[in-house]
Amino acid sequence: METGRFHEKYAEEIAVYGTPYRRIWILAVLAVTFVVVPLVASPYWLVVLTLVGIAAVGATGLNVLVGYAGQISLGHAAFAAVGAYTSGLLVSRADAPFWVAIPTAMVAAGVFSLIFGLASLRVKGLYLAIATLAAQYIVQWILSSWTWITGGFQGIVIFEPIEIGPFDTTTPTGKYLLVFITLAVVVMFVENLMRSRSGRAMIAVRDQDIAAAGSAVSPLRYKLLAFFISSAIAGLSGVLYGYNAGLVSTEVFTLALSVQYLAMILVGGLGSIPGSILGAAFITMLPIWLRDLLPAVGIELSASVEVHLLTMLFGVAILLFLVLEPRGLYGLFRNIKDYFRMWPFSY
Amino acid sequence: MKRKIAKSVSLALGLALLATACGDDGGGESSEGSSGEDIVIGVAGARVGPIANVGEGVGEAVNDWFEMVNANGGINGRKVKIEEIETKYEVPPALEAFARFQQSGAVMVAVEGTALSDALTPVSEQSKIPIIFPGQGNLDTLDGEAFPYAFPAGPLYAHQATATVQQQVDELGSDISIGCVAWEPPPGREYCEGVKNATESLGAEFAGEVVIPAAAADVDAQVRGAVALDADVVLHAAIFGQAVLLLKGLCDQAPDLPVGAWHWAITQNEINGAGAECMEGKFGASMSTLPSDEPEAVQMLRDYWEESGSDPNPVLEENSLYGNGLYIATVIEEGIRQALEIVGDDGEVTGEVMKQALESIDGYEGYGVACPITMSEKDHSGNRAVNIYEIRDGSWDRIGDCVTGPPVSNEPDVS
Numbered sequence: 159m160e161t162g163r164f165h166e167k168y169a170e171e172i173a174v175y176g177t178p179y180r181r182i183w184i185l186a187v188l189a190v191t192f193v194v195v196p197l198v199a200s201p202y203w204l205v206v207l208t209l210v211g212i213a214a215v216g217a218t219g220l221n222v223l224v225g226y227a228g229q230i231s232l233g234h235a236a237f238a239a240v241g242a243y244t245s246g247l248l249v250s251r252a253d254a255p256f257w258v259a260i261p262t263a264m265v266a267a268g269v270f271s272l273i274f275g276l277a278s279l280r281v282k283g284l285y286l287a288i289a290t291l292a293a294q295y296i297v298q299w300i301l302s303s304w305t306w307i308t309g310g311f312q313g314i315v316i317f318e319p320i321e322i323g324p325f326d327t328t329t330p331t332g333k334y335l336l337v338f339i340t341l342a343v344v345v346m347f348v349e350n351l352m353r354s355r356s357g358r359a360m361i362a363v364r365d366q367d368i369a370a371a372g373s374a375v376s377p378l379r380y381k382l383l384a385f386f387i388s389s390a391i392a393g394l395s396g397v398l399y400g401y402n403a404g405l406v407s408t409e410v411f412t413l414a415l416s417v418q419y420l421a422m423i424l425v426g427g428l429g430s431i432p433g434s435i436l437g438a439a440f441i442t443m444l445p446i447w448l449r450d451l452l453p454a455v456g457i458e459l460s461a462s463v464e465v466h467l468l469t470m471l472f473g474v475a476i477l478l479f480l481v482l483e484p485r486g487l488y489g490l491f492r493n494i495k496d497y498f499r500m501w502p503f504s505y
Numbered sequence: 506m507k508r509k510i511a512k513s514v515s516l517a518l519g520l521a522l523l524a525t526a527c528g529d530d531g532g533g534e535s536s537e538g539s540s541g542e543d544i545v546i547g548v549a550g551a552r553v554g555p556i557a558n559v560g561e562g563v564g565e566a567v568n569d570w571f572e573m574v575n576a577n578g579g580i581n582g583r584k585v586k587i588e589e590i591e592t593k594y595e596v597p598p599a600l601e602a603f604a605r606f607q608q609s610g611a612v613m614v615a616v617e618g619t620a621l622s623d624a625l626t627p628v629s630e631q632s633k634i635p636i637i638f639p640g641q642g643n644l645d646t647l648d649g650e651a652f653p654y655a656f657p658a659g660p661l662y663a664h665q666a667t668a669t670v671q672q673q674v675d676e677l678g679s680d681i682s683i684g685c686v687a688w689e690p691p692p693g694r695e696y697c698e699g700v701k702n703a704t705e706s707l708g709a710e711f712a713g714e715v716v717i718p719a720a721a722a723d724v725d726a727q728v729r730g731a732v733a734l735d736a737d738v739v740l741h742a743a744i745f746g747q748a749v750l751l752l753k754g755l756c757d758q759a760p761d762l763p764v765g766a767w768h769w770a771i772t773q774n775e776i777n778g779a780g781a782e783c784m785e786g787k788f789g790a791s792m793s794t795l796p797s798d799e800p801e802a803v804q805m806l807r808d809y810w811e812e813s814g815s816d817p818n819p820v821l822e823e824n825s826l827y828g829n830g831l832y833i834a835t836v837i838e839e840g841i842r843q844a845l846e847i848v849g850d851d852g853e854v855t856g857e858v859m860k861q862a863l864e865s866i867d868g869y870e871g872y873g874v875a876c877p878i879t880m881s882e883k884d885h886s887g888n889r890a891v892n893i894y895e896i897r898d899g900s901w902d903r904i905g906d907c908v909t910g911p912p913v914s915n916e917p918d919v920s
Contacts, residue, residue: 205604209597302689310915311694312643314623328631330604403600404627408691409620410596446601449590461564465552465591 172353191338196331204330206443211337212398213438215344217422218431219391222348224420225429226357227384228364229278230286233271233293234392234419239411240297241267241393242400243308246315256320260397267393268386275385279378294413301408313408317400333402340398344391345431351387360384392419425479427486436487440479445472543586544841544854546571547606547614549621554594555690555719558745559769560617562826563833564589567615569818570802570834573809580841581850592617596624607632613840613859615833619643619692622655629654634856635863637840639833639887640665640768640792641692648917649864649885654856656863658836658878658887659792662692665767666699666740667706667910668891669790673738673765674707684712684736686727686751688743689719696742696767699913706911712736717747728754732762740765749778756783768792771825771894771901781899788904790891793828793874795901796821800873802831824901828874835871836863836878836887876907884919 165171175181195207216238223229231237245263248254254262270293277289301313308315319327326332351357359380362370367377400406418441426437448468452459459467483490548567551560571585579585588609590602599621606614614629614636616622622638626646629636630653639659646655660668670683683704685697697714704711715730724747731739732755739762743751748770755764756779764787766775771789794800803821810817821827843862844854864885868877876890893905 200608202604202608206601209601213597302691302694310643311691311698312619312623313691314643314645316627399596403596403624404631405623407620407623410624412595414595442597445591445598461550461568461589462552462561465550468591469553469593 174349174353188342191342192335196334199334201330204334206446208330208334208337208402210435210439210442211334211341212395212402213418213422213442214435215337215341215398216392216395216419217426217434217438218341218344218348219388219395220419221423221429221431221434222351222360222391223384223388224423225427225433226352226364227360227381227388229275229381229384230283231271231274231290231293231385231388232287232413232416232420233274233290233297234389235411235413235415236293236297237267237271237389237392238396238399238415239301239406240270240396241390242396242406242411243301243313243315244393245397246317246400246406247307249318250316260394263397264390264393267396268390271385271389271392272382275382278381278385291413294416297411298408301411308408311408314405315400315407316405317403319404320401327401328404336401337398340394341435344394345435348391348431356380356383421476423486425476425486427488430486430488432491433486433488436491440487444475448472448475543584544580545586545588545606545609545611546837546841547602547609547611548587548589549599549602549606549614549616549625550589550591551594551617551621552591554592556594556618556744556769558772558774558823558826559829560594562772562820562823563615563617563830565818565820566827566830567834567837569806570831570838573806574838576809576813580838581845583841583845583850585838585841592621594618594620596620599624600628603628603632603634607634612844612854612856613637613837613863615837617641620690622646626652626655632856633860635860637833637836637863639836640829643691643695644913644916647884647886647919649881649883649919651917652885654860656880656885656887658863658880658885659832659875660889660891661886662696662742662767663699663702663913663916664886664889664910665790665792665891666696666742667703667913668889668908669740669765669767669788669893669910670700670703670707670709671910672790672893672905672908673763674709677737679708681737682710682712682735684715684731684734684739686715686717686731686739686741686743688747689716693717693742697740699910700740702913702915703910706914717743717751721747724750725754727751728758731755732759736762738763738765740767741770742767744769745774746778748775752779752783752787756780763788765789768825768829768891771795772823774823776896776899781896784896785899786896788893788895789825789901790893790908791825791828792876792891793825793832794892795824795894795903796828796831797824797901798903802835802872802874805872831874832871835874836866836869839866839869839871839878886919 220234223231241263244266245259248259274290274293278286301308327336359375362375363377363380371377422437422441423434425440427433448471550564552564571587575584592599603625616636616638619641622642625636635654635656637656637658642657646652646657685700687693687697701711712734715727717724717727766789768791776784796803840863843865844858847858864880864882867879876888878887880887890907890909892903893908894901895904
């Protein structure tokens with residue numbers, strides 16, 4: 159009978175497959191994600207899951223910075239915008255193929271974020287949050303004012319769909335697969351990053367940057383690396399947004415989106431990849447569940463009353479969740495899992 | 506052995522992935538109003554968020570209108586089901602809402618807000634469900650061949666601006682300078698670009714532009730900036746609280762300066778907020794006939810409320826916001842009527858039929874709410890005309906009927 163999980167070697171601690179069952183679980187999740195869902199889900203649910211996937215990519219990126227490196231950003235929507243516009247403009251104006259435009263967009267978003275990442279060497283916490291907020295305002299101003307870049311005040315850049323054989327991003331299935339294949343790659347990358355020297359260095363800087371510096375871990379290098387990787391992934395989520403909607407405009411990447419990314423990782427669980435995905439699903443789908451819940455329990459309200467009630471319920475749900483389970487959804491999931499794993503001696 | 510299993514699983518996954526990529530996406534519910542059934546219209550609402558007043562006004566009017574239409578037997582016997590889903594003026598919820606409308610069999614979607622109409626334009630084309638967004642949106646969508654399922658169906662921001670400039674030039678002569686105060690998001694900037702464009706076309710002088718940041722709680726700097734333009738007339742594209750602050754500030758610092766507004770800022774809210782004395786002589790443009798003019802559509806609603814023993818909707822007092830909602834509702838009604846003419850009263854209405862129906866609207870005036878609307882396969886503009894109103898004795902008084910300005914230089918040629 160298992161009474162706990164103990165690692166005797168360092169290699170065991172950083173193993174991807176911590177238990178033999180994990181490999182099966184991962185294969186099962188992949189099979190459900192890439193086979194069952196596209197075959198079974200209705201187009202509506204494919205659209206919803208695609209939105210969850212895009213949010214999960216952005217939230218996973220932010221979790222690298224906030225959860226693993228201990229920095230904060232209120233500018234991730236801006237970095238997503240840099241990625242989206244770079245990719246969209248490269249394809250639409252320079253006729254670049256998407257496989258060139260997407261990595262370039264990620265690099266552009268990452269490099270742009272370094273300007274603000276430099277501030278992290280001098281300021282922390284709320285001060286850094288405000289410094290990254292500047293990124294948000296600067297990008298929004300550029301998008302609405304530099305019309306020679308965006309082509310007009312609306313800043314509309316069309317994303318030509320990707321079509322490779324039967325794969326077509328104009329269909330809900332094509333969009334879903336594009337987003338979830340990308341999410342799988344991002345998850346694999348971040349999972350491995352955190353098992354690498356760089357990942358451990360980021361965690362060391364997060365936990366105690368002076369001690370880390372004393373151990374030959376450069377806070378400058380790893381804070382900037384965290385900013386770069388995190389923002390490049392945010393840029394990727396901006397690109398995915400463009401392919402999903404078919405275009406981007408200046409009013410998409412707002413401060414509200416940056417705050418939502420933060421809410422996702424807080425609700426899901428800081429410093430946890432599954433937490434990022436669960437948080438993205440929670441924040442994206444809770445308004446839908448609440449909206450469908452009222453008629454299901456026989457409450458019929460006028461549109462005007464219903465919308466304000468739902469907005470309030472959404473706020474209350476997040477508040478309750480943060481108070482009752484501060485470790486987030488992934489913490490809750492682990493508690494439940496451990497309870498059953500240890501049963502009948504779960505205490 | 507383990508590697509072999511892993512390889513086999515990977516291969517199976519890869520093949521399955523290919524199979525799903527080839528899969529059919531038409532597996533969901535159909536997007537059509539089947540024979541004799543209710544016709545479903547989606548409304549991507551925005552009652553919460555930065556354009557909440559617009560969302561409330563438009564949403565209430567559309568719901569009221571179709572409640573009345575259904576109570577009176579529907580359109581040619583077909584009831585209309587309005588399905589409104591809140592978007593908070595954010596794009597991801599709007600994409601989800603559109604997918605839900607599609608699942609519900611909606612044949613057309615009314616969209617509130619330029620950011621949303623922009624975002625939904627590609628998916629409307631992919632799903633062949635028209636979107637309609639009178640009084641908003643961007644100029645490119647006028648071209649029905651480029652954007653076949655997007656229907657502005659009314660004067661866009663630049664058109665509102667050019668018409669207002671035209672009216673001022675007609676009244677004061679071309680020897681005037683006109684300044685503009687823009688709300689920072691694209692609709693506001695596009696309005697001021699329209700003002701600049703029209704002043705140049707009509708031989709007047711463009712005095713300059715002042716921008717109000719989207720979330721500004723104080724507009725004192727912009728008030729001073731507008732006064733410093735030293736213009737003969739200032740037009741503004743501010744909304745709600747910002748519009749009130751701007752008007753109050755201009756009344757304090759330049760009481761004699763003529764000030765005009767776009768169609769989201771000629772509401773009772775401005776009069777109540779800035780004060781009747783301050784607002785006297787201020788003017789603005791509206792794509793709809795204001796409810797305070799009691800057009801036939803408003804009289805029909807009042808009759809319905811009286812007959813059904815309901816109180817009139819208090820949002821009606823918001824004037825242009827509710828009026829613009831009635832504009833949208835009546836265009837939807839006419840679209841459905843034309844669609845039923847195409848397929849017969851019990852026929853199957855689809856998004857493609859609705860597109861064809863909207864493109865056959867000719868000279869429609871929406872029970873006195875709209876200037877004549879005409880659309881074709883090439884031209885989805887509807888019209889480029891606005892009514893001009895001025896505050897006289899504390900209330901909005903119409904001084905210009907269906908005024909049209911010079912064409913905007915960068916609008917697509919849809920002739």
